[in-house]
Amino acid sequence: MYDERNEASQFENFDTIYMHERELQSKLEKVEVAYVKTVEKYGEYSDLRSFMEYVRTVEKLFIEDGFRKHSLDQSKHELIEIKIKLLAKNSSMSEDALNLMYDYFKKAGQSVDRIYAVTEELLGKNAGNPDRQDFILYVRDIFVNFLNAEKENIGVDELKNRLIEARMKVLASDGNPDLLSLEKIYSEFRELLNNN
Numbered sequence: 001m002y003d004e005r006n007e008a009s010q011f012e013n014f015d016t017i018y019m020h021e022r023e024l025q026s027k028l029e030k031v032e033v034a035y036v037k038t039v040e041k042y043g044e045y046s047d048l049r050s051f052m053e054y055v056r057t058v059e060k061l062f063i064e065d066g067f068r069k070h071s072l073d074q075s076k077h078e079l080i081e082i083k084i085k086l087l088a089k090n091s092s093m094s095e096d097a098l099n100l101m102y103d104y105f106k107k108a109g110q111s112v113d114r115i116y117a118v119t120e121e122l123l124g125k126n127a128g129n130p131d132r133q134d135f136i137l138y139v140r141d142i143f144v145n146f147l148n149a150e151k152e153n154i155g156v157d158e159l160k161n162r163l164i165e166a167r168m169k170v171l172a173s174d175g176n177p178d179l180l181s182l183e184k185i186y187s188e189f190r191e192l193l194n195n196n
Helices: 004-042 046-068 072-090 095-106 112-125 130-152 156-171 179-195
Strands: none
Touching (some): 004 179, 046 072, 072 095
16 A cells, blocks of 8 residues: 655655765765865875874774764774775785784774773884884874773764874874974864864
8 A cells, every 4th residue: 555654755765865875975075165165275295294194094983983973982993994904905014914903903802001002012012113013103193082082072073083192192203204393284174174
């Protein structure tokens, strides 16, 4: 038996989903435009380009996860999985080796002290391999910031800022690039994002 109300409801649901997806795509496009403009201005510096790729990834991930109603745990996992895939593709590190390090962090549990202990142990085992050490610090910062976000019940925007600040500190730890330059670039990116 044909139900006219059910058919109308299906079309309304489709319209809602379509509008939802359009809004998502619009926000993702704004991130991409802000990224491109920032890279055009600072792209000749490889560290700065790498930083902007990280910022773009974080922004897009949280936009998508907000629309898809993903948990913080899913977001954390996605950030690390994206990094693993990129590193395995663009470096001599294998996906298996990176996943082993990630698994080691997962075993640390819900303790910041344990996360830092795992970090020190892995850094020691990977001394002389700056790419692996960078990955270890990347995972540490994600684990610590997500754990603190849950404990402190902070919002997604504050978590994004903390993740990006942590990344800036790691990148600037040797003074090249310097922290002020990274903060300026991130500020310009945010301004472009808000003005699009």
